[in-house]
Amino acid sequence: MEKVLVDLVFERAEKDERLDDRAKGHILSALLGQDPRTGAERRESDPPAEEAAAPASVFLCGVTVEGFRGIGPKATLDLHPGPGLTIVTGSNGTGKSSFAEAVEFALTEDSYRWRQRPKQWAEIWRNLHHDHPCGIRVALAIDGAGKTVVGAEWERDTGLPDAKLWVQVEGDKQVKGLDGLGWATPLENYRPILTYEELGGLLRAGPAKLYDALEKVLGLGLLKEAAASLHEAVKAAEEPVLRVRERTNALQATLPGLDDARAGKALSEVTKRKPDVDVVAALATGTGEVNRAMDGLRNLAEVVVPDAGAVHALAAEHEAAEKGVLGLGAASELAERRLDLLEQALGLHDAEGDQLCPVCRTGQLDQVWREQAFAESEGASAALREDKQVRQRLREAQRRVGDLLSAAPVLPEADLPSMPAARAAVEAWRAIPRDQGAGERLRARHTALVAAVAAVRDEARAELARLDDAWNPVARELAVWVEARRAADAVLEEVKSLKAAKKWLVENAAEVRNARLLPFADQARDIWRELREESTVELGAVTLEGSNNSRRVRLAARTDGAGAEALGVMSQGEMHALVLALFLPRAVAEQSPFRFVLLDDPVQAMDPSRVAAFARLLAGIAATRQVVVFSHDDRLPAAVRRLVGVNARIVEITRSPGSVVSTQDSSDPAERYVSDLRAVVKDPRVPEEIQREVLPSLCRAAVEAASREVHYARVAGSGASHGAAEAEWTAKQRTRERVTLAVGTEKMTRWVKEKPWRDATLKVCTSGVHKGAGGHPQSILEDLEKTVDDLRALA
Structure with missing residues (x-):
């Protein structure tokens, strides 16, 4: 049945052009019991047996009961394991329902009747006259397995839930538990046991319970499971989105309180619908353009001034060179001019030869003069070379002073208290003259520069520490936000397709449910037409409407030509007949492995004409199914006896003192x-x-x-x-x-x-x-x- 439903749903999804292939894949995975996100197997158990292979036919061969409910000593109800109708009849209190409850408990470990009664009632389940041994044995005929017995046994003084359940195939050992049968899901979907209490309970419980019961027998729980699976998948896929949303909210609360340019930039990005994640990552790691605002403080924190030793050495050198030049005096300059004049005369003589001195006009520039003048020039040159070296040392010292002043520290812009004094000290340093006294000025202004720069450097370091103390935790949060945002961006398309799949399944569930219900609703109307006899109520469309707390089964009807809700215009007997009409189609569905239907007291509230119709209905079902009906109402066996050509058997149950129950074929x-x-x-x-x-x-x-x-x-x-x-x-x-x-x-x-x-x-x-x-x-x-x-x- 699941495969049929999966095909029905997926066929509709395939035709919907609004769904992309990814969303369709999510829907199919959810329907197949797989993880909608990965397609991996999610279910703990295997699919129902009827989906894996053709269902094995199961018939009842009989039930033996001892010490259970109204049956004391061991009593056996033999049944013919094949199509046919068996009416088990007897007056109230003879033990009929005890046989029915025994079959129900042995196969399902529960009883609908006990669920509806007070706890004290359920506790009185052992027979008062014969409470031990206590057990149930249900004999079954199963295709491919032969005769199989399902048993339930209780030790003395144990409770109902303490039953030891077992299965035994003829010729094999007993196997503990019922799991090996694989009937848990089929018993839910194709419940072959219907009791008067269950039918009446569905009517009394309200529209939601009737809805749930029909949804279960139609196998529509798969839609709920698939929708729930998609819901969980959306939640799981959205976790990164929710995490980044939480991180964003936290940052929106934190960032505005920070006196930091980085905080403003980060806030502007994280609140965008499509933020630049790389920018935020740069802020978190201390890189990127916005962090250059911090570079000024970092540079100030590391700014250096000329080394004091170097400054003092250069000052001393400048002063020594300056003193050496001052020691030469005016004679040195006169000697330099005389040497220059002498060298010019020697050059004139070399060019023009002997001649009268052009300066004094008395002396003769001849060879003798030249020799004397050359010797004098050589001596003066040596003395002047020493003077030049002294002046060169002064010029070199002045150049180095200039270089030192040009290398003054550069102070970036920063709003620090000591910045004005530091800038003034730097400007004063750069403005030192390079002339006489420069050495002394170097010493004095260097001391002021060192003090001013040290002050601004200390302030810059303190400000950086203050900002970093506040920023570092935020930077870590931003780094987490970056990872979360990237993770969220990576799942956005998946979340979108999962939400589309979930939305589609929820929106189309009603139509799918009613499409699945349609053939069974048609069968229900056919059955109702057989059962209604003289009733004026004509059953119309049967639909499942609403969801959650507003879910209900709508049973449209017409009575005397007017439209109405069926349950609102039906008698108690008609309503019971209607519920039978709704649930019998599932009990006899071809997909069911159970080839038997067991009904306990289904005709209590039926009038005589409807009992006769019900007998005909049962006879029709019995042509292909084993139908066992327990009834204290003599009208049903009488109606069956009147049927012609029906494979029917009537078994009478009698009870003697001490809860001794006997069965006898009446017909x-x-x-x-x-x-x-x-x-x-x-x-x-x-x-x-x-x-x-x-x-x-x-x-x-x-x-x-x-x-x-x-x-x-x-x-x-x-x-x-x-x-x-x-x-x-x-x-x-x-x-x-x-x-x-x-x-x-x-x-x-x-x-x-x-x-x-x-x-x-x-x-x-x-x-x-x-x-x-x-x-x-x-x-x-x-x-x-x-x-x-x-x-x-x-x-």
């Missing part, structure tokens, strides 16, 4: 035909020639009915397929062939010849149908009775 199909034949034979008003015409058909019907029960019981016990048994029976058209199925091919001839009445009865069933029965009708009746008993003994 089964073979017995009914024998009874009909007996009535014909005993009726003096029926001429013998007419009796001879009727008897062969009744004989044949009785023999075939008994043979059919034996055949089905044998096949069920062997574990062979019910379908194969039915096909084998249908393929045999002759009475002798069908008796052979019951007796066995190898034994058939001997079995017939062993007793003369068997051969005589088979001849009446075969040739007598065409020629009429020979022999006396009373003899034919007696032979038939013994032959039917012999066939029953083979079961």
